[in-house]
Amino acid sequence: MASPTSILSLLLLAAVVSSAEVIRMYPREHLVRLDSDPECESWKFSVEVNAAGSWSSIPRPCVSFVQDYFNTGRYLSDSISVASYSENFALSVNVADGDGMDAWVFDVDETLLSNLPYYKDNGFGSEPYNETSFNEWVYKGLAPVLPASLTLYKRVKKLGFKIFILTGRAEFQRAITEQNLIDAGYSGWEKLILRGHQDEGKKATLYKSEKRDELVKQGYRIQGNSGDQWSDLMGFALAKRSFKLPNPMYYVS
Amino acid sequence: MASPTSILSLLLLAAVVSSAEVIRMYPREHLVRLDSDPECESWKFSVEVNAAGSWSSIPRPCVSFVQDYFNTGRYLSDSISVASYSENFALSVNVADGDGMDAWVFDVDETLLSNLPYYKDNGFGSEPYNETSFNEWVYKGLAPVLPASLTLYKRVKKLGFKIFILTGRAEFQRAITEQNLIDAGYSGWEKLILRGHQDEGKKATLYKSEKRDELVKQGYRIQGNSGDQWSDLMGFALAKRSFKLPNPMYYVS
Known part of the structure; x- marks a missing residue:
């Protein structure tokens, strides 16, 4: 199975492409460069609202993100x-x-x-x-x-x-x-x-x-x-x- | 009703006090100063996992946080x-x-x-x-x-x-x-x-x-x-x- 990160990158690309097909574009400022670690923030979002379903371990690129989540008091x-x-x-x-x-x-x-x-x-x-x-x-x-x-x-x-x-x-x-x-x-x-x-x-x-x-x-x-x-x-x-x-x-x- | 922000401050205080009562303290690094806008991040967490229950408008201190959430691509x-x-x-x-x-x-x-x-x-x-x-x-x-x-x-x-x-x-x-x-x-x-x-x-x-x-x-x-x-x-x-x-x-x- 592809990793959530690579799927996210693919979907981001797909979303940008598909948004060009429709007559009313999504507001441009939504396509600006993302904050630091947005993929791990979004992975966490999906996990916490149960959209991610069953998962066995956190994605490797998000290990330090999760560590920071605990260590910074969030x-x-x-x-x-x-x-x-x-x-x-x-x-x-x-x-x-x-x-x-x-x-x-x-x-x-x-x-x-x-x-x-x-x-x-x-x-x-x-x-x-x-x-x-x-x-x-x-x-x-x-x-x-x-x-x-x-x-x-x-x-x-x-x-x-x-x-x-x-x-x-x-x-x-x-x-x-x-x-x-x-x-x-x-x-x-x-x-x-x-x-x-x-x-x-x-x-x-x-x-x-x-x-x-x-x-x-x-x-x-x-x-x-x-x-x-x-x-x-x-x-x-x-x-x-x-x-x-x-x-x-x-x-x- | 007290605002979520004031409740949060009170509970933070209460949590620090109560953690001192028990024999095993929560790891110290969990009590460091929080990131910017942690209260709005946590308000969003509670809203998105449905812990907040019914609410009628976003807390005033979180308006710019929500704006940034949309404008930065999150x-x-x-x-x-x-x-x-x-x-x-x-x-x-x-x-x-x-x-x-x-x-x-x-x-x-x-x-x-x-x-x-x-x-x-x-x-x-x-x-x-x-x-x-x-x-x-x-x-x-x-x-x-x-x-x-x-x-x-x-x-x-x-x-x-x-x-x-x-x-x-x-x-x-x-x-x-x-x-x-x-x-x-x-x-x-x-x-x-x-x-x-x-x-x-x-x-x-x-x-x-x-x-x-x-x-x-x-x-x-x-x-x-x-x-x-x-x-x-x-x-x-x-x-x-x-x-x-x-x-x-x-x-x-």
């Missing part, structure tokens, strides 16, 4: 922005008068916790996923908090939402995941849901939809859902509002 | 990137052996056609939506083509997909919309679907879902759906793959 800023909109929505839900059945679902990796120290040592997502080495990292229990998520988590909990933590991590990683969450500052969740034997091999969208559906069948109203993957947020038994956190490092289908 | 580049992923998916569908029932749905405004000349004269989305003046613009029939969409449209058509154009524009705008599409280089669609009397007052997500559902009931397999609004892409009778085009100027619920 990542932190984006996650804070999403958290602020999440909180605005949480404040609009009338939880106080409720029956204790208003729920908020949080994912773990790249949502409550950050695996950035691991990905920093492994090419920021430019290397293929290595389950063995990632699991070794998980077992250290050293994933730092994503600060905006901790702030949101505490406020959502204080508002009276029941918190469900729904992760693609496996049941055998329960103890270390709990400990890592506690060490990172999280507490007071209703339930931590991990993949059991019956969930092995299921796509994340299906596994997470089924687990949300179980909550709905127990009478919970899933108001908010925070996750860095579209597979955290799509499928069925959807939350009233879903909040996509940034993650230009990897894709989970 | 918009064009983002739309080309999404089109390239759309085409990759289209090529993966086995249409040639099909029964003529593989469909692709395109939205009109900010998808096939661009209303940028109008929005340039009206503050790039910083002014509240004015239905009267926007309809006057529509009646001119001068909306230019979005080049990446025309390229995609032609390729998707050539691959054998049946093309359905599904727009929030009203039935009384059919003639001028058809003419504008033709002038912009589009041809050969199966059906142009506009809002009829029975669709008045319906939210876009419901109206568009119902129209897609009619296609599904006629036996069409909606493989791809291209639109600049999440209300083009969400709801029911979803396409197999949905492609969100950029639009930081306005929101349609």
